[in-house]
Amino acid sequence: MKAGRLVSILLLLQTRGRMTAAQLARELDVSVRTVYRDVEALHSAGVPLYGDAGHAGGYQLLAGYRTRLTGLSAGEAEALFLSGIPGPAAELGLGPALAAAQLKLRAALPAALRDQADRMRARFHLDAPGWYAADEEVPHLTAVADAVWHSRVLAVRYRRWKEPTDVDRRLEPYGLVLKAGRWYVVAGPGPRTYRVDQILELEARDEEFTPPADFDLAAYWQRYQADFLARLHRGEAVVRLSPAGAARLTGAAARALAETGVREQDGWRRAVLPIESEDRALAEFLALGTEAEVLEPQSLRSRIAATARDVASRHAAP
CATH class of the missing domain: 1.10.10.10 (Winged helix-like DNA-binding domain superfamily/Winged helix DNA-binding domain)
Structure with a gap:
């Protein structure tokens, strides 16, 4: 309009x-x-x-002119109250500020919109982390957030997955990202992505930096995720799945089943599924038990058969 x-x-x-x-x-x-x-x-x-x-x-x-518009629509008021996720705000030290801001916003709303916003908050709750993700300590999160906000250089000791595991890095933190309950800092030079909970030691230096003028955090993260998934699933496996096995697939495997799956006469479905590695695929397909049959690659099929024989032997009656 x-x-x-x-x-x-x-x-x-x-x-x-x-x-x-x-x-x-x-x-x-x-x-x-x-x-x-x-x-x-x-x-x-x-x-x-x-x-x-x-x-x-x-x-x-004109300099000094400011509109005093407060005319939020019903949808906008509901979205503002729904967007305030208390957990991440508290982790950043903004829990009290978020509560105060919502209180002020609620007081400024007309009665009808206030009732709708209250109903939205009462009926919807956002909980980002997964079910089986334990609450992890992120002791340096507030210091990283402060450095992001003030464009301050950080000297950190960081633990990575490959040798040498503990390394020293000079970071120019461009932004913070919360993904599936885990915090990441995107920092130069590079930029590169670091898990904040893997920062072992941190020193905020009295040194400022200027982020690249063309850096877009949301666009970078979208590219990073796409590249991560492309590197993650480097192999493929041809698999037969029962209806129960197919229902247990998630993520990229479920999408691949929907795109490549062919229904066979016995009701099972044959599909080409992406795999990260044979070791990871071995564990994932074994978890499906008798609801899945790996046809290719032969090396993976042979490893599953050998593991099944070992399991049967170990659990045989004495």
């Missing part, structure tokens, strides 16, 4: 300063011509908005 778009233009200019018509059009997913018409409408309404031509030009609000 046009009214909502005009409010969005005001808020964008208020929070970001000067923006070109093209930038506003991208943010609002409209044409540049529509932005021109909206700016004219704001002018007509008396909003002190002006534009400069040229390469460095753009629209901006």
